[in-house]
Amino acid sequence: MSDINVTPFVDVMLVLLIIFMVTAPLLSSGIKINLPESSSVLKNEKKDPVTVSINNNGEIFIQKKKFTSQQLIQKLKLLKENNKNLKIYIKGDKNLDYGKVMDLMSLINKSGFTKVALVTKLK
Numbered sequence: 001m002s003d004i005n006v007t008p009f010v011d012v013m014l015v016l017l018i019i020f021m022v023t024a025p026l027l028s029s030g031i032k033i034n035l036p037e038s039s040s041v042l043k044n045e046k047k048d049p050v051t052v053s054i055n056n057n058g059e060i061f062i063q064k065k066k067f068t069s070q071q072l073i074q075k076l077k078l079l080k081e082n083n084k085n086l087k088i089y090i091k092g093d094k095n096l097d098y099g100k101v102m103d104l105m106s107l108i109n110k111s112g113f114t115k116v117a118l119v120t121k122l123k
Contacts, residue, residue: 049087050079051119054104056093069107076111087115 052072053061060067062075079086088108092101101118108116 049089051089053091056095058100072107073111080112088113089117089119091119
């Protein structure tokens with residue numbers, strides 16, 4: 001018989017597919033935010049930036065941990081001491097008042113950060 005048996009290959013591929021389907025949702029960082037849409041594209045970063053999220057209730061998160069305004073300033077100052085070139089990405093809910101996003105940017109600026117980017121969803 002000169003045919004190649006592809007059954008083991010298909011079995012391995014199906015197992016890998018299932019593994020990736022289960023682990024892919026776990027890789028997204030942060031909390032669920034309803035982001036506004038934009039057609040601009042961000043450049044690839046060499047290091048992962050810090051993501052600060054603010055939901056429609058005005059609650060502030062770094063990655064998935066909730067912070068108050070004062071705790072946020074203290075945490076960001078510690079992060080700034082460890083890495084001077086650290087960039088901050090802000091994820092703001094699109095239903096949130098614009099003033100609250102600006103207040104968050106002001107808090108981040110008080111922490112000593114000048115490189116701040118707003119994250120949007122591609123159209």
